[in-house]
Amino acid sequence: MEKRRSLFTDSPLKKKLLPILLASVFALTACGGQTTGGHTSEGNAGSGSTSAQGNSTQAESPATGGVINIAYPAKAATLDPHTTTNASTKDIARQIFEPLVTLNSKYEVVPMLAESYEVSQDGLSITFPLRKGVKFHNGKEMTADDVVASMNKWLKVSTQGKANLSGAAFTAKDPGTVVLTLQKPSLLTLHILADTAPFPAIMPKEIIEESGVEAVKTFIGTGPFQLEEWKQDQYVHLKKYPDYASRTEASDGLGGKKEALVDDLYFHYVTDESTRVAGITTGEYDIAFSIPFDNAEQIENSPDVSSFVSEGGMTTFVFNKKSGLFSNVKARQAVNAALDIEEILISAYRDSRYYTLDSGLALPNQSDWHSQAGKEEYNQHNLDKAKQLLAESGYKGEEVTILVTRDYPDYYNAAVVAQQQLQAIGLNAKLDVYDWPTMQERRKDEKVWDFFVVGFAVRPTLHQLPFLDSRGGYPGWTNSPEIDKLLDEIQSAPSIAEAKPLVDQLQALVWQELPIIKLGNRVNMAAVANHVQGLQDVIGPILWNVSTTKK
């Protein structure tokens, strides 16, 4: 799935001008004698772990109470996580709602509202005994009926349910147990159920039934925070839910023990990135998400604030395999041979702390899926080989169009450097630049582009990367029966361990067929006030177990 910051609604004009201006005025005043704390938060880009660095490690006995004000970049259309994959919905909804199973920090499936789970011998049913004593925010205890209603609606309306679990159904075995019955066994089912967007939130049966197939209008979950007020386009106010029933295992990623340590959380919608930066440095906000890399230094030099990096997924070039030059695999291989990936990433992300060079489709710490197979094809920067492959492809000097948006400066900067590198092998590359919604529209037309630059968020399985499967119809139109076959074989493998050789084969094949070129993994950057402790991130922020010493 694509990087979902697409909805962070900074306009292109501001994106271009404001950070530069603010950075320069801050730089000017810094010369005027402002003291700097001198501490630098260590990014975790190199380690690949999901937890925060800098100030954000959990204190031994965390403070309780207080308020945390968050500057959040994108406005949510709904807080119902069933109906959209937008990050603006997911990041808030995950504090309110909980699923049956979730992901730990290694992206492995662990139970949440389910006490445990058991897959049948034939793989056609999964039984979930439910935890007892879990109460919804309206005070009602959760039962199998609520779970069945919620999960069946999710199967019916969510993109994940429809794409991966067609024909599946949940039934109540008894008031404390639900059973998922599947049409065919799949190694991925539990990962899909644990996915973070559109995540299968459990809600009271009455609310689900009242909503039909639409998004719910009342937001009652079982999570550590409950919705207090949602002021459209302004802020979302969450309050600690005092009767929250936590798991007892140690916290790990989205799983384990959860505790609302602060009384109130405010997500303020602050679409302008300069305003988020200024707001966190003055103490107006305690956490600010989506900080531009241009401001990293300023945040790190600020005495009361630290930077916080989390895994942001991968940045890629997606080829048009249906029409034009790159329908020929030799031409795709020529581009891959030509690229100096490091040069591209440094211009996109400014500092080697903010990206990692990695050829794997999954992150290194996604132990179930990460593979190094085919890495010899990655980051070759071999111009002679590239020129030879280009000649073999029958290229006659026609124009090659790189589709890109300036709404995300990293994509744009990557495209500019790639254009120069490709011109060096005689490829007549030009940039076609649009705002993000226009680019989304144009890439549907195979006649007008040759490759585009885009990011993909971290996903629990490889199958959820939309560009792999030919049957998905994702722009770029991968057409590889071999890749499809491997995807199917992995899905029907009896266990993750037995699927591992197939994952290696798939990874190697992707570097041969090149439906995309993976450039590297990037981080997302946030800024956190030093009085805030314990912030974590697994495909989005985790705000339980977060405390503040500011009262």
Added chain:
Amino acid sequence: MSGYILKRLLSMLPILAVVAVVVFMIVHLTPGDPAAVMLGDEAGEKEIAELRSQLGLDLPLAVQFFHWLANVLQGDLGRSYFSDVPVTQAFWEHLGPTVSVAILAQIIAILIAIPIGIMAARRRGTMIDQAVMGVSLFGISVPSFLLGLFLILLFAVQLKWLPVAGYKPLSSGLWNHLRYLILPALALGFMQAALIARMTRSSMLDIIADNYIKTARAKGLKETMVIYKHALRNACIPILTVIGETFGGLVTGAAVVETVFNIPGIGQLIISSVERRDYAVIQGTVLLITVTYVLLNLIVDLLYGIVDPRVRLNRKER
């Protein structure tokens, strides 16, 4: 008078018709798809097509236009695709912050502009005049968002006197309300002040040269009396025109400043709606803004009569 108002209101209709057609065509011909935005990037073509059909976006453009027009004529501007609230409700919710900033900005602008405009006129050709005109030229030239960023830097980041950004409604207390509005109002007001000061200066220069001012001075009236009672009142019509026009601009066009200061006003509503391709909100809001702008102009025209009795007399003669 009422006949005049009615005539002016009727003259709005062709303007609204043109605006309706142009806005509808522009938003619908711009690439992008609200259904794709709402469902998130992962949604397949089938789901997007289903939602498009649910929203009526799969109908021919002309049919969509007449559906929309028919509803508008019945007073229904439609619902936001994105947040599912009626467009009029979204507009009213966002109008409050915008009007608050606009009023404060206008007050600041008038308080700065009129005294310095008069001062420049009285001391025409001196250093003071040149300084005022220079500063006002700067005020017109500097983009308001740039000024906004400098104000944030000085008053919020360095001095920590005022908050960086945000908005608190009047119900949270007057000072709390104003605290958040001062910087954006200054950023907007400065440019307006520059325009008004220049107009005040040139209008006063015309009047000061008139014979009746000389007569007033010859009678031995105090200079302040001459300037503020006799000259200013007569110089007011062009100043009022500028104030009215700039206020219209403040209410309808403070999008960038609203974004910099994170004020949930009309400007932000339009920007967000364009980014989400929320056609119903863009169309409805632009129509309502047009109505607001035309009404503001009407009010300014009516104020002429109050300020200058000659305008009233002329109308009666007609």
